[in-house]
Amino acid sequence: MNLLIISDLHIDTGDNLGIFQWNDEEFIGCIEKFRELYSVNRIILNGDIFELLKYSFYEIRKARPLLVRYLLNSKFIILKGNHDILNIIGKEFYRITNSSGQVIHIEHGHNADWLNGNFLGRFLGQFIFFLLKRTSNLKFMMDLYFNILKRNEGISVIPKKYNTLNYLTYALRKLKECDVLILGHTHKLESHHTYYMNRKKRYINCGSCSLGRFEGIILNTETLEYDLIKETIESLRKSNSLTHAG
Numbered sequence: 001m002n003l004l005i006i007s008d009l010h011i012d013t014g015d016n017l018g019i020f021q022w023n024d025e026e027f028i029g030c031i032e033k034f035r036e037l038y039s040v041n042r043i044i045l046n047g048d049i050f051e052l053l054k055y056s057f058y059e060i061r062k063a064r065p066l067l068v069r070y071l072l073n074s075k076f077i078i079l080k081g082n083h084d085i086l087n088i089i090g091k092e093f094y095r096i097t098n099s100s101g102q103v104i105h106i107e108h109g110h111n112a113d114w115l116n117g118n119f120l121g122r123f124l125g126q127f128i129f130f131l132l133k134r135t136s137n138l139k140f141m142m143d144l145y146f147n148i149l150k151r152n153e154g155i156s157v158i159p160k161k162y163n164t165l166n167y168l169t170y171a172l173r174k175l176k177e178c179d180v181l182i183l184g185h186t187h188k189l190e191s192h193h194t195y196y197m198n199r200k201k202r203y204i205n206c207g208s209c210s211l212g213r214f215e216g217i218i219l220n221t222e223t224l225e226y227d228l229i230k231e232t233i234e235s236l237r238k239s240n241s242l243t244h245a246g
């Protein structure tokens with residue numbers, strides 16, 4: 001079975017506070033493109049799908065009816081992230097065992113992170129987003145917010161605090177009981193291999209589909225072979241126009 005795993009879309013209403021930066025049709029087209037390309041049997045939305053710290057679900061659905069209807073279709077498996085933790089939909093994790101007994105465990109990954117993994121941290125986060133929303137009409141506040149965001153994502157510069165070790169430590173602990181661990185949350189697409197008790201272990205992070213990127217993982221559950229997907233709106237538009245021209 002081929003899985004497509006994506007996370008951290010942070011779908012918004014399309015206002016100046018939002019970080020999704022896709023239009024509905026193009027994003028759906030992108031998912032469908034990879035579904036066909038890799039003969040995907042199941043799609044996992046690994047948390048932080050909706051930005052419910054800034055908006056209500058009702059606001060998002062009203063702004064993007066097409067995309068919300070598409071994603072809530074039963075063919076997607078939805079997992080909870082820290083930005084949609086209070087949502088009524090979504091499971092904590094998804095776990096399957098293949099025919100050779102290898103275990104694949106998928107979760108959003110905020111439990112590795114003290115700020116999002118406990119009640120006080122989440123409360124603080126909500127408070128910060130509340131302040132941000134109140135100041136979203138001030139251009140310098142929004143510039144500041146997006147500058148910090150892009151710095152943390154490593155888009156404009158390599159972030160000072162490229163904190164992978166935290167998640168690696170968490171992943172190593174989890175990998176005692178599974179063979180493949182897939183997290184999201186850090187917005188950093190990456191993969192690491194190690195060996196434990198004569199078994200090959202894989203930690204993969206599925207990156208993010210925010211800020212106009214499309215990152216994710218294709219995993220074959222039987223062979224455990226995988227591909228990392230890394231695209232942007234721009235590169236997709238370019239390849240589409242090439243196809244049309246040809």
Ligand SMILES: [Mn+2]
Pocket residue numbers: 047048081082083108110184185186
């Ligand atoms: Mn998260």
